[in-house]
Amino acid sequence: MAGSVSRLPRDPGPAGWNALLPDAAVPVHQEGALNADWLVIGAGFAGLAAAYRLAQLCPGDRVVVLEASRVGEGPAGRNSGFMIDLPHDLASDNYGGALEADLAQTADNRRGIALAAEMARVYGLSAEAFVQSGKINGAAGPRGDRHNAEFAEHLQAMGEPFEMLDAAAMKDLTGTGYYTGGLFTPGAAMIQPALFVRSVAGGLVSNRVLVFEDSPVTGLTRKNDDWIATTPCGTVAAPQVILAVNGHLQSFGYMPRRLIHVFTYASMTRALTDEECARLGGAAVWGLTPADPLGTTVRRISGTGGDRIVIRNRFTFDPSMEVPDARLTRVGKDHDRAFADRFPMLGSIPMEYRWGGRLCLSLNNVQVVGELEPGLWSACCQNGLGTARGTLAGMLAAEAANGVTSAALERMRQAEAPKKLPPGLIARAGAAARLRWGEWRAGAEL
Ligand SMILES: Cc1cc2nc3c(=O)[nH]c(=O)nc-3n(C[C@H](O)[C@H](O)[C@H](O)COP(=O)(O)OP(=O)(O)OC[C@H]3O[C@@H](n4cnc5c(N)ncnc54)[C@H](O)[C@@H]3O)c2cc1C
Structure with a gap:
């Protein structure tokens, strides 16, 4: 299939994490007619993991990565930076699902995190970029406490370690009395997402691995034994291609009416002063996901760009894969309210960056990893957990294309295809209403 690419990515608002970092070098665009052994399209978690694994598996081969935007400006540089090992089904009440499936998913997520940890080690990333510190599910009232208790039971059944934190421990950690309890699990890694992907991409570049930015693929066609990708200033021909574009898989003509396109949003404060940090109290670095999957994620960060708080909430269903600019203003109000509820001691600190x-x-919560057509591989549809599952998908696509088998790859192979969505309007209205209902039920967690 493929042919011309129907839509290129548009990312709403500035990527706050990337804005904190020193300016990146001038981008290298793809120009002229290039040949490669491997072409990876997309330089998010999946694309970078695929390129890293290809460089390991085929050290003599030339690998070209084409990224539509700058590395760190796309979703991989826009997320909240929780690389989560445990089940994280956003459609459930408490992230958990069926025991067997959750055990398998946890093992697979850990393979993704292990590869990320390996890349962090090989490329000398700082603890600000990647650290395996675990994470907390924060509860803000009886409903959240109940979700955490249910999830703890599920973890017990899985044989997973965890620690319950009471309100006082949560206040010691976060400085706010907003949280009534917490559930700590040790396996997650925390990343500064833009620093992570920029450092990995920088580490990958060699005389064998070329990363071109601001080089969107506008067409992909098969000619004899090669796939030919067209960019605004040239072409890349390669016999093997890995599509690592997450939902934009659909823009390449695959999985029509099977992928659900959702946006979520974040705001980051300006740098806090020393006096404000002292007024807030708590630890200088912490992160919590909400006990209710549709609630608010909060990170307190301290590093490049100073001490700040990052708030993430709201999900919107946008089948067009684009959102109007006004949306950021609207959801910004929810961020400001969530911030004011949690940090009344800080007064109204302005948000410096807002983005989606x-x-x-x-x-059916499945990924699309495997061969779509001869020589064309997919590492897409990360179901909201792309830091870990995107890394896993990229790694497995590279391994599958090289005949390397594993239990994780076998599971991907045996998984169902994404279920077809019900026809147009019903799917749109139904999905939007479901998200709104879920957010309303999240109550204090939002
Ligand atoms: C505010 C927010 C918070 C989030 N928090 C978390 C979190 O804490 N933990 C977590 O695991 N996930 C989180 N996510 C989700 C996570 O960011 C994504 O799941 C992840 O980025 C997906 O990784 P990926 O590599 O598959 O795709 P992407 O990161 O989307 O990378 C795909 C790349 O392909 C490029 N591309 C697309 N089309 C083309 C084309 N035609 N030509 C060339 N390049 C193209 C895009 O520009 C993009 O850079 C969050 C997302 C947001 C927005």
Whole structure:
């Protein structure tokens, strides 16, 4: 299939994490007619993991990565930076699902995190970019406490370690009395997402691995034994291609009406003063996901760009994969309210950056990893957990294309395809209403 690419990515608002970092070098665009052994399209978690694994598996081969935007400006640089090992089904009440499936998913997520940890080690990333510190599910009232208790039971059944935190421990950590409890699990990694992907992309570049930015693929066609990708200033011909574009898989003509395109949003404060940090109290660095999957994620960060707080909430269903600019203003009000509820001691600290970014989900919570057509591989549809599952998908696509098998790849192979969505309007109205209902039920967690 493929042919011309129907839509290129548009990312709403500035990527705050990337804006904190020193300016990147001038981008290298793809120009002229290039040949490669491997072409990877997309330089998010999936694309970078695929390129890294290809460089390991085929050290003599030339690998070209084409990214439509700058590395760190797309969704991979826009997320909240929780690389989560445990089940994280956003459609559930408490992230958990069926025991067997959750055990397998946890093992697979850990393979993704292990590869990320390996890349962090090989490329000398700082603890600000990647650290395996675990994470907390924060509860803000009886409903959240109940979700955490249910999830803890599920973890017990899975044989997973966890620690319950009471309100006082949560206040010691976060400085706010907003949280009534917490559930700590040790396996997650925390990343500064833009620093992570920029450092990995920088580490990958060699005389064998070329990363071109601001080089969107506008067409992809098969000619004899090669796939030919067209960019605004040239072409890349390669016999093997890995599509690592998450929901934009659909823009290449694959999985029509099977992918659910959702945006979520974040705001980041300006740098806090020393006096404000002292007034807030708590630890200088922490991160919590909400006990209710549709609630508010909060990170307190301290590093490049100073001490700040990052708030993420709201999901919107946007089948066009684009959102109007006014949306950021609207959801910004929810961020300001969530901030004011949690940090009344800080008064009204302005948000310096507000942004949104795409997620790609499937109705049955499956990824699309495997061969779409001869020589054309997919590492897409990360179901909202792309830091870990995107890394896993890219790694497995590279391994599959090289005949390397594993239990994780076998599971991907045996998984169902993403379920077909019900026809147009019904799917649109139904999905939007479901998100709104879920957010309303999240109550204090939002
Ligand atoms: C505010 C927010 C918070 C989030 N928090 C978390 C979190 O805490 N933990 C977590 O796991 N996930 C989180 N996510 C989701 C996570 O960011 C995504 O799941 C992840 O980025 C997907 O990784 P990926 O590599 O598959 O795709 P992407 O990161 O989307 O990378 C795909 C790349 O392909 C490029 N591309 C698309 N089309 C083309 C083309 N035609 N030519 C060339 N390049 C193209 C895009 O520009 C993009 O850079 C969050 C997302 C947002 C927006």
